[in-house]
Amino acid sequence: MVLIHIADLKVVFSTRSEKIRAVDTVDLTINEGETLGLIGESGCGKTVMGMAMMGLLPVNAGISGIIQYSGQDLITAPEPVIQQIRGREIAMISQNSAHTLNPVMKIGDQIAEPLLVHHLYSAEEAKKEVIRLLGALGFEDPIQAGGRYPHEFSGGMRERVLIALALICNPRVIIADEPTSGLDAQVKIQILHLIKEKVTGNRTLFLITHDLGTASFLCTRLAVMYAGEIVEIGPTKDVLSQPFHPYTQGLLASLPSAGLHTIPGVSPSPSSLPLGCRFSERCTAALERCRNEHPAMKEIGGTRQVRCFLYA
Ligand SMILES: Nc1ncnc2c1ncn2[C@@H]1O[C@H](COP(=O)(O)OP(=O)(O)OP(=O)(O)O)[C@@H](O)[C@H]1O
Numbered sequence: 256m257v258l259i260h261i262a263d264l265k266v267v268f269s270t271r272s273e274k275i276r277a278v279d280t281v282d283l284t285i286n287e288g289e290t291l292g293l294i295g296e297s298g299c300g301k302t303v304m305g306m307a308m309m310g311l312l313p314v315n316a317g318i319s320g321i322i323q324y325s326g327q328d329l330i331t332a333p334e335p336v337i338q339q340i341r342g343r344e345i346a347m348i349s350q351n352s353a354h355t356l357n358p359v360m361k362i363g364d365q366i367a368e369p370l371l372v373h374h375l376y377s378a379e380e381a382k383k384e385v386i387r388l389l390g391a392l393g394f395e396d397p398i399q400a401g402g403r404y405p406h407e408f409s410g411g412m413r414e415r416v417l418i419a420l421a422l423i424c425n426p427r428v429i430i431a432d433e434p435t436s437g438l439d440a441q442v443k444i445q446i447l448h449l450i451k452e453k454v455t456g457n458r459t460l461f462l463i464t465h466d467l468g469t470a471s472f473l474c475t476r477l478a479v480m481y482a483g484e485i486v487e488i489g490p491t492k493d494v495l496s497q498p499f500h501p502y503t504q505g506l507l508a509s510l511p512s513a514g515l516h517t518i519p520g521v522s523p524s525p526s527s528l529p530l531g532c533r534f535s536e537r538c539t540a541a542l543e544r545c546r547n548e549h550p551a552m553k554e555i556g557g558t559r560q561v562r563c564f565l566y567a
C-alpha cells in the first residue's frame with residue numbers, strides 16, 4: 256500500500272540575488288513498511304526533501320507539487336493538521352543533533368514533551384514510557400540517563416536520544432537524516448543495528464544519507480538524487496550490482512572497496528541548472544543530446560527507473 260506519494264515536488268529558495276532550485280521535480284512513492292534510502296552527494300537536496308515532508312521548510316522556501324501522506328496532501332493542509340501528523344505519524348531524526356536538543360532541559364523531559372503536547376499520556380505515564388524507551392535503546396540506567404543534560408552524553412548516546420525522540424509517539428514513518436554522521440566506526444555500527452532493530456519492522460523508514468554502505472544495510476530500495484532530482488531508483492541489491500545511471504556507477508566506483516575513484520568535476524549550482532541532463536558535464540558517456548535535452552525517467556523491467564538517454 257502506498258503511504259507517501261510525492262509528485263512534481265519543487266522547493267525553491269529565494270535569496271536577494273538568486274533562486275536556488277534545491278528540489279526540482281521529484282516524483283516518489285513510499286510504501287507502508289518499506290525502507291527507502293535517498294542517496295546523493297552534499298547539496299543535492301536530500302535534507303530539503305526531508306524538511307518538506309515534515310512541513311518544516313524555512314520562510315524563504317517556495318514549495319509546489321504534491322506530498323500526500325495516507326491520502327492527505329501535506330502541502331495544502333492547514334498547520335493544525337500538520338501538527339497532528341508531525342512527530343506523531345511522521346517523525347524525523349535530524350541531521351544535526353547539536354541543534355535539535357535543548358541544552359538546558361533534561362533529556363527525559365525533552366523526550367516526554369511530545370507525549371504531553373499531543374495529550375497521549377499523563378505526566379506520570381510519560382515518565383514511565385521514557386524510561387522504558389531509553390532502556391530499550393541500550394541505556395543501562397535509563398532513570399539516571401533521563402535526568403541528565405545533552406552535554407553530559409557522548410555522540411553515540413546523543414544519537415540514541417534522538418532516536419528516542421523520534422520513536423516516543425510510535426510514528427508510522429521515520430525520516431532519518433544522516434543518523435550516524437560524526438560517529439566513530441564502532442558506535443556507527445551499534446547505531447545502525449539499533450535502527451534496524453527498533454526503527455524498522457512495521458514502520459516505514461525514509462533514510463537520507465550520502466553513505467551507500469549505510470543505505471544498503473538499512474534499505475531495500477534506493478533512490479539516487481543528483482542536483483535536485485531523482486536520477487535512478489530500484490531495489491538496493493539491483494542498483495548496487497548493476498547500476499544504470501552513470502552517476503550511480505560513479506558513486507559505486509568511489510567506494511573504498513572499489514578503489515576510491517572520485518567522479519571528476521562538480522555538480523551544477525542549484526541556482527543555474529543546465530538545460531540538458533544535469534550530470535552531462537561530468538559524464539564520460541554523454542552524447543550531444545544529453546547537453547541539450549533533459550531526460551525523463553524511464554522504467555526498466557518493472558521495478559527500476561533511470562533518467563538517462565543511454566536507456567531511451
Ligand atoms: N534556507 C536556505 N536558503 C537558501 N538555500 C538553501 C537553504 N537550505 C538549503 N539550501 C540549499 O539547498 C541545496 C540543498 O541543500 P540540502 O541541505 O538539502 O543538501 P543535502 O543533500 O542534504 O546535503 P548534505 O549531504 O551536505 O547534508 C543546497 O544548495 C543548499 O545550499
Ligand SMILES: [Mg+2]
Nearest residue numbers: 301302303350
Ligand atoms: Mg543534508
